[in-house]
Amino acid sequence: MAKVKSLKIFIIIIGLVQPLFGQESIFKDYAEEHNKRSYCLYPSTLRMINLQKNEAFDDMASSFEKFLIYELDSISASNRSFNSMLSSYKEEGFEEYLTIIGAGNYTTVLGEEKRVNEMVGVFGIENQMFAFFLRGNIAWQKIPTLVNTLSENDLFNVLDMRQWE
């Protein structure tokens, strides 16, 4: 009887955890096939790029659970195949938060905050296109403090590969 009870609890836990992985897997399935570089940032990694130990940035970093950024390959950037990935998220109940398209801009941010706090999207910087997935309780109220206190040399820009060469 105890074994049956444990099995039931196990099944319930798996059932609860499954949607979380399900949401992330849509992103990963797409991005891992179409990327040039990938970055997986956790609170500890975000704290590492904070060269000047900015306190507001550390507070912000500890509020997310996971932050995945993939630089997409040039084919995916030009044929915009990421739109199908974003459509899958919309089917999962993600809502459109922001879209800026045209004249060299391409930014879309979708979010879901009912079941788990997640955001997914794409954005372009110069000729590079990135897809991102973020999970965690983002401390939005800390952003103005962060923007006001961050100076140019505070952070190491992991997305700028020229710094690595």
Add this chain to the structure above:
Amino acid sequence: MKKVTTLAVALFLAIGAMAQGEVVSKYFDRFSGNEDYVKASISSKMFSLFTELEAGSEEEQEFLEAISKLKGMKVLYGDSVANSSKMYKEGISDVQKAGFEELMTVLDAEENFHFAIKEKSGVISELIMVSGGKKGFGIMSLYGEIDLKNISRIARNMNVQGLSGLDKLDDSEN
């Protein structure tokens, strides 16, 4: 009977919500594949995230209050449009056909602006701005509960191309 009334009210509200931003949405569809135009859309969810921000100064506080009642914004803007003057006139005609009431028109040597609103019981639910210059054309819709006094504040702080004309509303009050 009560259920039918509730359903009718819910449907009416839903249709009303869907209709907001509809004029600009038509332009989004029309120029969907045209890279000469920037199309920006901010949803109520994004505005609700802004409202969680902590204001650091009085000006920031005023900005957050101004956006707290907005439900969305749609902007289409192109700065090298061949037939901008024709587009401007067409934009105004579309706004009028959609039942908007003219608020103000600014005729300028560089760029003209036409502002129109949808108002019910003293509450402005949507503001549309159409702009047209020598080469540029833009159409923007702000919807939600709009206080005209705060509109120029939103334009100044959001730094979105195509919103600069909203400052004209402030000029008209001075």
